[in-house]
Amino acid sequence: MAIQGKNSKLLSSCRPTITLDPILWLPMTHEERSRCIRWRLGWLPGGAPKPCPYHPNNNLSRRHAISCLNMHRRLCMPETIADPISFLLNMLPTRTFVPSSIALSWTCRWPVICSILYELDQLQHYTIIPYKTPHGQKLIEWLRQFN
Structure with a gap:
């Protein structure tokens, strides 16, 4: 289901069922949670699109980021999945x-x-944004109890 208009967003990346989104309660840093929520809502950091530092002729949109950051390859996802991060966030x-x-x-x-x-x-x-712990460490530590 998608709603399109000047001030609306596509709902296709939202969770398919009405439940408490795991992004809100799974263990993760504040920064990781914020980035996941912003991706889920379709908000890129910093507000308005800016030129991509790697491809100055392209704005750093969600679609461009998926391609530019090689998300399909890095996440081992088929190209047929339009938004691999949203797809995986829906599977948390x-x-x-x-x-x-x-x-x-x-x-x-x-x-x-x-x-x-x-x-x-x-x-x-x-800019370079410092981080204190390895990416995803809090959730990985929580998941270890199930191995």
Whole structure:
């Protein structure tokens, strides 16, 4: 389902069911949660689109970021999935118990998602943003209890 208009956003990247979004309760840093929420809502860091530092003739839009940051390759997702990050965010665990096979797959993918969103944040702000812990560490530590 999609709503389009001058002041509306596509709803296709939102969760397919009405539940509490795991982004709001899963363990992650404030910065990781903020980046996930901003991606989910379609907000790029910094507000208005800016030229991509790697491709100055292109604005750093969501579509360009997916291509520019090689999201499909890095997340091992087929090109047929238009927005691999939203697709994966929709697959985050929705319960406090996670089967070990699912926990294992997230320990591989979550740091990559966090790293991509971190890189996008830096590109949009044209600066190096320091981080204190490895990308995705809090969620990975939480998932270890299920392995």
